[in-house]
Amino acid sequence: MTTLTTARLSLVRWREEHLVELLVLASDERIVRHIVDGKPWNREYATERHRSVLAHWRRYGYGWRAALDSGTGEFLGVASMTYRDAGTIELGWWVAPAAWGRGLATEMATAVRDEAFRQPGVRRVVAQFQDGNDASGRVMAKIGLVHDHSEVDETQAGRLVHVYVGHVPTAD
Template structure:
């Protein structure tokens, strides 16, 4: 379980020490406003924390804590999980992110998600990457576009709410990656 480093962030595979961070974030109305489930109870958040720990053991990828590279402060989370309902050719992974409100507007979600997007294609062998957002969540839509994702359809999220799905196929990512790496 390796950490991912970006210019400003350290993305740490989910650990026991992040349980309280998840409990706090999932009970914050600002963070959960566009999550179809609404606010999570403490017990449910802890169940999801335990699930994140197991996913790392079983799959070797999953939820990561987003921390500040300079001081280690917790800024949020970015997740990578199986997406079996996308209708795209497997293996498909789904990416998601939550950022602490005090860190909004700094590009934290985009920076973290770009690192995990690259990990999904380089290390896990994903054929496609998906992400879903609720219509009013224009910030997530912008992040998805910055990641190279494009509209792939209307879906129902895991909580039964309507959402937009965006996707990025490996071939498109490879073209963009090669174009970026050949720039002077």
């Protein structure tokens, strides 16, 4: 599916033109303070990530989505689904600071969670947040993910991360 829609958002497939928005978000300290080492991304690194996101779409048929206001088309953030292993997709989201406090992260996360479970063979979703980013932890709980474990993650600059997991819903 190319576009996911929610009550307020159109979540569109990540495209070449979204690099501009990624550069803005990734250079904002408020956005990246809980990503990897907490430092803003330089243009080279953001462009490299952008290219890898486009390649991910080509390989798996899903990936990052630009979150657009369904009424105005304004860019409001990123919702992501990233292949982790056979049967597992990692979820993520960034909301532009101007749109904070409106429940958009939960709306984005719910949409990509549901889309992830529609992917063939996917049985589990994971999401993680760095210690101190309690807002992301609340979103994970709101969408039905449960805390699995916490660990110091060397790929996150040795920071403590909390990993949440959700499994494909089963019929009772």
